[in-house]
Amino acid sequence: MDAVWLTPWYPSPMADGGYDVADYRGIDPRFGTLADADALLAEAHALGLRVVVDLVANHTSEQHPWFRAALAAGPGSPERERYFFRDGRADGEEPPNDWVSAFGGPAWTRVREADGRPGQWYLHLFAPEQPDLDWTHPGVGDDFDAILRFWLDRGIDGIRVDAAPAMAKVPGLPDAGHGPGASFESRTWVGNPHWDVEEVHDILRRWRRIGDSYDGDRVFVTEAVVNGPERLSRYVRPDEMHTSFNFDYLTCPWDAARLRSVIDASLAALAPVGAPATWVLSSHDETRHATRFGRADTSATTGAGAPADPGPADPALGLRRARAAALLTLALPGSAYVYQGEELGLPEVEDLPEELLQDPTWERSGHTVRGRDGCRVPLPWEGDRPPFGFTAPGVAPWLPQPAGWGPLTVAAQRADPGSTLNLYRSALRLRRRVTATAGNDLEWLDAGDGVLAFQRGRSFRCLVNLTASSRPLAGWGEVLLASAPCDDLLPPDTAVWVAAPG
Ligand code: GLC
Numbered sequence: 001m002d003a004v005w006l007t008p009w010y011p012s013p014m015a016d017g018g019y020d021v022a023d024y025r026g027i028d029p030r031f032g033t034l035a036d037a038d039a040l041l042a043e044a045h046a047l048g049l050r051v052v053v054d055l056v057a058n059h060t061s062e063q064h065p066w067f068r069a070a071l072a073a074g075p076g077s078p079e080r081e082r083y084f085f086r087d088g089r090a091d092g093e094e095p096p097n098d099w100v101s102a103f104g105g106p107a108w109t110r111v112r113e114a115d116g117r118p119g120q121w122y123l124h125l126f127a128p129e130q131p132d133l134d135w136t137h138p139g140v141g142d143d144f145d146a147i148l149r150f151w152l153d154r155g156i157d158g159i160r161v162d163a164a165p166a167m168a169k170v171p172g173l174p175d176a177g178h179g180p181g182a183s184f185e186s187r188t189w190v191g192n193p194h195w196d197v198e199e200v201h202d203i204l205r206r207w208r209r210i211g212d213s214y215d216g217d218r219v220f221v222t223e224a225v226v227n228g229p230e231r232l233s234r235y236v237r238p239d240e241m242h243t244s245f246n247f248d249y250l251t252c253p254w255d256a257a258r259l260r261s262v263i264d265a266s267l268a269a270l271a272p273v274g275a276p277a278t279w280v281l282s283s284h285d286e287t288r289h290a291t292r293f294g295r296a297d298t299s300a301t302t303g304a305g306a307p308a309d310p311g312p313a314d315p316a317l318g319l320r321r322a323r324a325a326a327l328l329t330l331a332l333p334g335s336a337y338v339y340q341g342e343e344l345g346l347p348e349v350e351d352l353p354e355e356l357l358q359d360p361t362w363e364r365s366g367h368t369v370r371g372r373d374g375c376r377v378p379l380p381w382e383g384d385r386p387p388f389g390f391t392a393p394g395v396a397p398w399l400p401q402p403a404g405w406g407p408l409t410v411a412a413q414r415a416d417p418g419s420t421l422n423l424y425r426s427a428l429r430l431r432r433r434v435t436a437t438a439g440n441d442l443e444w445l446d447a448g449d450g451v452l453a454f455q456r457g458r459s460f461r462c463l464v465n466l467t468a469s470s471r472p473l474a475g476w477g478e479v480l481l482a483s484a485p486c487d488d489l490l491p492p493d494t495a496v497w498v499a500a501p502g
Helices: 034-046 065-073 078-082 138-154 200-212 228-236 256-273 315-331 360-364 403-408 410-414 420-437
Strands: 002-006 049-055 108-112 118-123 158-161 219-222 278-280 335-337 451-456 460-465 478-482 494-499
Touching: 034 049, 034 138, 049 138, 049 219, 065 078, 138 200, 158 200, 200 219, 200 228, 228 256, 256 451, 315 420, 315 451, 315 460, 315 494, 403 410, 410 420, 420 478, 420 494
Parallel strands: 002 049, 049 158, 158 219, 278 335
Antiparallel strands: 108 118, 451 460, 460 494, 478 494
């Protein structure tokens, strides 16, 4: 089954790329109308594609009527109970606790009350424009049930649950013990009072019950950046989400032993709960892997904890590895996510002018971390100059495309048999035919240190050479697809799919 996942398309002030929703039942006019959304659903379904939409339920936009009403109604009002409004410590001057925001700085902002004086504080684990909802308030759950039904009734096939581990907080909002200047370290936190708290699973179960009450297949995907595969497997228990993004794979450096251990750990942790594995190399939140793999440090490092200067990237090396990584990813058992533009081999745009940066991380880090805009530059479709068919000529997209992207357009790559686009197309076609019938098993084969080799089913094999020297290919089988030209040798940073002999 193939699906398109759309990041939030709802009306939004765009303080965080649409993850600040002002109306959960509409479409932002910049993207179209509800009628356009219906047309998109119908067209996708006619093409055999499912559609997954983003459900952002940890927080709303500060422009949402619920939050506007809470601000206006004042301290102690029922309207404020939908969110986390608290009095500050130290006579109101200090935040109510030590929690930190994912985008840097404290997770609390103080409001001005109706009389113009500084008043209560409200919680936002993300930007101040994204106040957290209090999911212990019964109205919140009821409203989201209705929102989920609204979209399921329109024909969506699934949801991607944004920031799932944030949705429940330990009662009383105790300090987390974060020291001064602490950053958001969700991948290492254990027992944190605002992340991966048990009650999150009640919310996921509630949504799953609604999804299951509809005819046909649904896929519910969770975004859960938590401490390792075992914690992650809890999000995909049989009565919760169907699958979850695999951040351990996404952030893994280009290193054979590390990749193999992440693949094994992912499969091992998911087996007991019966959930399929997922594999992802890039997203709207991470440095594009064609750039990351060309750096000295090949692990993913975006976010508030990212280094201000990740170091230079070798674009040719990065792309070569990105192509090999695509064949590795698409050969693994389970589902694979392709982030728009990776099929074109797009690099991170690292030189966006500072005044155009939109990611809240840029402001919140005091202009030290540029944030995620570099992976969100609109796709080049055709032509030899911006906007490359993305918008009408003369209409500037929200982020400028590099002038030199002409050879990377879809049109240019369609015409080139060796292009990254054609590599992805061939791989997806073959994957459907070969790996779809290979079951979930994966058997590692010995091809020497630094070479990943495995077989699935009776004859499908994938080999990836992560060493600096060529390795013999003879005897491994007939090459079906290669990420770079190879004869009887598998060159460095190259992957092949082969059909085992016999
Ligand atoms: C998720 C989204 C990210 C967003 C954040 C807050 O991590 O992927 O883009 O900034 O949630 O909603």
